[in-house]
Amino acid sequence: MTYVKLSTQLQQYFVALLILSLVMVNSAFAGSNQDTEPKHSAKEITQFAKKVEKYAASQGARAFIIARVGRPVKDLPKGIKFTHTAIAVYSSIALANGETAKGYAIHNLYQKQDKLDTSTLVIDYPTDFFWGAEELKSGIIIPSSDLQQRIINAIASGQNKAIHNANYSVIANPFNDQFQNCTEHTLDIINAAIYQTTNKDKLKHNAKAYFQPQRVKTSPFKLMLGSIFMSDVTTKDHQGKVYTATFTSIGKYLQENNLAEHSVIFNRDGSVSPLI
Secondary structure (H helix, E strand, O other): OOOOOOOHHHHHHHHHHHHHHHHHHHHHOOOOOOOOOOOOOHHHHHHHHHHHHHHHHHOOOOEEEEEEEOOOHHHOOEOOOOOEEEEEEEEEEEOOOOOEEEEEEEEEEEEEOOEEEEEEEEEEOHHHHOOOOOEEEEEEEEEOHHHHHHHHHHHHOOHHHHOOOOEEOOOOOOOOOOOEOHHHHHHHHHHHHHHOOOOHHHHHHHHHHHOOOEEOEOOHHHHHHHHHHOOOOOOOOOOOOOEEOOHHHHHHHHHHOOOEEEEEEEOOOOOEEEOO
16 A cells, blocks of 8 residues: 655645635534624624614514624625524513613523533623624514514513523524524524424424425535534534525515514614515
């Protein structure tokens, strides 16, 4: 058997190629991290968060689906506009000084910082939600009035906890319960509210019947590297092409079933554009 020794230069080339590929994978699969490093000033983030709150309130939203952009848009797989999705509920919020104020509490599924393939449920607030956003832009879906109340009831009764699966994958298949990401968890809460059940088999059956997930259009090479080197990327729950729940696919789902009053992209300057 003949062994060919690579030159130092060629070895360095392959190492550089691997590192570049891993960076590309990390950019493509932006997860549900509870970011701590801001990309914008505290003032800019706070002002934008208040604009989002005021807009939602002006539309009469008691509960709505909210999304943020956690990576440069150019690095995201084709067709994916947002990287993290959650549910905002108008609530009484306890302040540090002991007083209470009205505002939106955001119910998230976040990855654990020290174990990215595991998730936990966290309540934060609009400024926290946008703290690590790459771009000050938000997705907003306001469900029908009846569905809003059902979602509020579902969260108040702990159904969001009952359907939480802590096994995390950034490209989780929404049609089975092997893994879950933030957007699938949001979809599961919505369906628990619609169908009045936390039975996971029923939720997945109904999702498969009525919900159209989004194809993850990225190279098989990136998927392979991601599944090998990143604990929060796996294709074990998929057969063939990879599909996952996205903010946009949830918007389409609710619109097609007359369950959404309003779906927009809310821009930094306060203007809105169509989601779909």
